[in-house]
Amino acid sequence: MILLRHGQSLFNLHFTATRRDPGIPDAPLTPLGHAQAEQAAESLARERISRIIVSPYTRALQTAAPIARRLAVPITVSPLVRERYAFACDIGTPASELARAWPGHDFSALEEIWWPAMEESRESITGRAARFRAEIAALPDWREVLVVAHWGFILALTGESVPNGEWRRADPAAPPPEEIIWHP
Numbered sequence: 063m064i065l066l067r068h069g070q071s072l073f074n075l076h077f078t079a080t081r082r083d084p085g086i087p088d089a090p091l092t093p094l095g096h097a098q099a100e101q102a103a104e105s106l107a108r109e110r111i112s113r114i115i116v117s118p119y120t121r122a123l124q125t126a127a128p129i130a131r132r133l134a135v136p137i138t139v140s141p142l143v144r145e146r147y148a149f150a151c152d153i154g155t156p157a158s159e160l161a162r163a164w165p166g167h168d169f170s171a172l173e174e175i176w177w178p179a180m181e182e183s184r185e186s187i188t189g190r191a192a193r194f195r196a197e198i199a200a201l202p203d204w205r206e207v208l209v210v211a212h213w214g215f216i217l218a219l220t221g222e223s224v225p226n227g228e229w230r231r232a233d234p235a236a237p238p239p240e241e242i243i244w245h246p
Contacts, residue, residue, distance in 0.1 A: 066229040069095030073151035087153040098227025103128040112206035146214035191218035199234035
C-alpha cells in the first residue's frame, strides 16, 4: 500500500515555529499544504492506485482531493487511520458537518463525534494500526490502495516519521515495528 501523510496544516505551521499547541481544531491545510497535495497528486499519477482510504480530518480530506480528482478513484473515509488524539487539531468535525462540506463522500460509517474525548494512549494507536494492518492485508488489492493519514498513525504502523506531503510504500503483511520513537 502507499501511505501519504497529509500536507502541512495550520497546526503544523504554528506548532513547528513555537512547539506549543496553537489551539486550532481540525486544522485545515496551509497554502504550502495545498501545494504539497498537488505535488503528491502529480507524483502518485505514475502509481497504480485503485482506491483511497482517508482519515476524516479536514487536512487529510483536502490532501486526498486533488489525487482522487486526478486519478478518478473512489475515496473511503475511515476513522481507523485518524491521528492520535493529543492536540487541539485532533478535535474533529462532526460527521454531519463533514457530509455537508464534502457531499461527494460517504460519512455514514462514522459516529457523529468520531474522535476520542481524551488523549489517546500510545497503546491505543498501535492497536488501531495493528487492526488496520490486518484489515488491509486481507484485501486482494492492497498494493493499489493509497492511505492518506497522519504522522502518529503512520509512525504507529511503520515506525517511520514521514514529513508532511510525503509518501512511502508499506507491506501490511510485514511485521510491525519493533520500536517506535514518538519524539525524536
